[in-house]
Amino acid sequence: MSEWAGVSEFVAVAETESFTAAGKRLGISTAQVSRQVSALESRLAAKLLYRTTRKVSLTDAGRTYYQHCRQVLDGLSEAERAVTNLQDTPRGQLRVTAPVTFGERTLAPLVNDFALRYPELEVQLVLTNQRLDLVEEGMDLAIRLGKLEDSSMMARRLASRQLHVCASPAYLAAYGEPHSLTELERHQCLVGTMDYWRFSEEGRSRNVRVKGRLRCNSGWALTDAALKGLGLAQLPDYYVQEFLASGQLVSVLDHLSEQGEGVWALYPHNRHLSPKVRLLVDYLVESMGTLHMDSLQPQMKNPRANIP
Template sequence: MDRVDAMRAFVSVVIEGSFSNAATAMQISPQLVSKYVSKLEERLDVRLLNRTTRKVSLTEAGTHYFQHAQQILSSIDEMESQLGGLQQSPKGTLRISAPVSFALKHMARLVTDFQLHYPSVTVDLQLNDRKVDIVDEGFDIALRIGRLKSSSLIAKRVAPIRIILCASPDYLKKHGVPKQPEDLKDHRYLHYSYIEMDGKENDIFQWLKTKNSKSVGDFQSNNGDVLVDAAIAGAGLVLQPTFIASEAVRSGKLNVVLPEFELDPMGLYVVYAHRKLLPNKVRCFIDFIEGYYGAPPYWDESID
């Protein structure tokens, strides 16, 4: 029995949810998939899957084996893809999904530089703050910002994303500068619709969560640029990533508030589906974007 093939069969059953679906994905018969998994369990002398007529589920041992098997297969596929791509220039259309504000401010130069290195790659960049389904919607790559939870997708961290609370000098002069998080209750807050306030963050998040649930007359939007512009105009306090707000802070249009209570950084991630062989155009883009924005990112320069 080929160990790698057996490992692939087992992982496919787990991801696809059944032996028949795994067989379709691997383009082999369900009987062969079942044989691979059974032989794998015999060799390991442990049950990896609980089987019923309706579904399969992982045993405790299967859960541990699945995690390691994914890593091993990913390394094998990456090695094969890199070796296979040594003599191939990447080409074709690369479909990318990216957050609106980040893409508008920081992706035009990235895509331009990438295509200077790989002129045979056509880039189709779609902007959407919604969490797209990469596979179902036909994307090769998605850029996501946040703290990613476990999933079947592969995620690679590209850069840290700082989140700062700020307001215009005129607003702070008129309404006062908050000294402690509890002072936020007396201020107007410009709320970003997509930001997650799960109660597990620091004091700033807790106060803004409470205020957002009780306050009337505040301003809410699903676009951070609009909120930053409103804050510059004196509308209130805004909590936004530095890749949006840093230019206004550097120019003095916004002042950072409660810097000693700054949230832990989030991350900018490049996310892609787990595939048997990673297309060369995808691998080249992942390698290209790694380190492209700097460490720390250039938008954080001169931001205290």
């Protein structure tokens, strides 16, 4: 028998001075209340209640036991309220990791706004292009970009990003604008961490190997190289959109661009999605754009993106 069996029934009887009223309060039968209290007395080897046809009252032992049980039940109620309040108002530590540039330009301002909304939350944002092990590093959430691989992670799509192949007007004036993927062989391609670029041709994804005399794992460095006319670069929109708008860079091969790649929120599938994480993910979905996948589902991790 559980050590808690009969306690709620006993307290209800002590406070209502009636087995019938206690049953109504608890939503159970009078007989069940009586059985539970009798079993409790047998287990304690003590008489807790005086029973007469007119009245139920506490014995000395019952009065002492009631006082302790009331404190315990009050503590449980307080614990439930604390959990409920925690769900309504996030507090405690929230650890998030994301790629550096996307984190600096897009994620950090949103996380900062989220922290302002919930002042009892302690946020640690770790920006790194290394893909940290969420469990080993104690991360609550990771933001990943691009295509994802099968894994034990859960993922929710937050938004999309678009890749652009672009170059300066001076470069295109000197070397011409490519109109097909085969023409890339004749161009200086500014290579990132991967030696291929991603396209969509006739509805199929296609990786095209590229080469050039400049390679760098920094998106900003490749953007600068493209601005200075050193070649073509394939870069996410958050690197180049302002330069495309100003005309300092020109987007090419747009008809072969893949549809927007995913921006993902990942967390371990075996970890309960806490209210603070769920609220942050919902906030990011709302702030970043239209959600393409409405539910949390088994997905993938470790996106193979050219530039973080």
